[in-house]
C-alpha cells in the first residue's frame with residue numbers, strides 16, 4: 001500500500017528513510033540478534049545510541065559545552081510543571097507570554113504549585129491570532145517563557161525575541177523544534193516533545209544552559225529534578241529507549257539532508273504552496289492569523305461553512321491526505337507541515353485546495 005500524505009499535528013509524519021532504516025534494524029540491530037527495544041539501556045551499544053543522539057542535538061544547534069541536552073519523559077507537558085518547580089526562587093515570579101492553548105496549560109501548572117504568575121504579554125483578546133511584539137516584565141522575574149510555535153492557533157515567532165539578557169529565556173519549541181536556525185545562545189532552556197518534528201511520542205528533548213541548570217531548586221523528588229537526570233546522562237531510570245533511538249535516526253536524516261538551513265528553506269517552500277492556495281482563493285479559504293505571524297508548521301484556515309470544511313476533510317482523505325481537521329478546540333482546518341513532510345505532499349494539498357475551490361467556491 002502507498003503511504004498517505006500525513007498532515008497530522010502530532011504524533012506526525014516521519015521521514016520514509018528513517019522508517020525504512022528502523023524497519024531494517026528492528027529484527028536484528030547491527031548483528032546483535034535483537035532489536036533496540038529489547039536491549040539493556042545499560043549496554044554499551046545503547047550507551048552509544050543515546051550518546052550519539054545527544055551529540056547530534058548539539059551539532060545541529062551548534063551548542064557549546066555550556067549547554068546540556070536531556071531526554072525526559074512526560075512530554076512537553078511535564079516541562080510545564082518541572083520548569084516552575086525548579087526555577088522560581090522565593091520572591092521571584094514566572095513571566096509568560098500567553099499565545100494559546102499550550103501557554104494556558106503552562107500557566108495552569110504554575111498556579112497549581114501556588115506560585116504567582118505574570119502575563120508579560122497576551123494575544124488572547126484577539127483569539128490568539130498574532131504573536132505579541134512587545135512584553136512587559138514583572139518585578140523580579142524568575143524567567144520569561146514563550147511558546148515559539150502555537151500548534152493549535154497557527155502562529156509562530158519568526159524572530160528570536162528581544163529580551164533583557166539578565167532574565168532567563170525559556171521556550172516551548174515543541175512544534176517548531178529544529179525547523180530553522182535560531183540564535184540558541186539567547187535561550188537558557190528550550191524544550192520540545194519529540195512527536196512533532198523529531199521522532200515518535202514518549203520523550204521531551206531539553207536543551208539547557210549549564211549555569212542555568214545549576215540554579216535549579218535542590219531536594220525535589222528525583223524524577224522531577226533536572227540535576228538528577230543531567231548527572232545520570234538521562235539514564236537515572238530506564239529512558240524511552242526506542243524513542244531516543246528513533247530521534248537519533250531523525251537527527252541523522254536532518255544532518256544528511258543539510259541541517260537547519262536546508263530544512264528552513266524546505267519548510268518555507270511547503271508553507272508557501274499552501275498559503276498561496278489560501279491567498280489566491282478570493283476569500284474562500286480564510287487564514288486565521290495575521291500574515292506576518294503565520295506558522296510554517298501548522299497552517300490553519302476556515303471555509304465559508306462547516307459543511308464545506310467537513311466535505312473538504314473527507315474528500316482530501318479520499319485523495320490520500322489525512323490529518324487536516326483543526327484541533328477540536330478551535331474547529332476549521334489545519335495542515336501540519338513539519339520537517340519530515342515531503343515537499344510533494346504540500347504541493348499535492350495546494351493543488352487539491354485549488355480544485356476544491358473550483359468545484360465548491
Ligand SMILES: *Cc1c(COP(=O)(O)O)cnc(C)c1O
Pocket residue numbers: 010074075076077078102147149150151172173174175193194196
Ligand atoms: C504538543 C505540544 C505540547 C504538548 O506536548 P506533550 O508531549 O503531549 O506533552 C506542548 N506544547 C506545544 C507547543 C505543543 O505543540
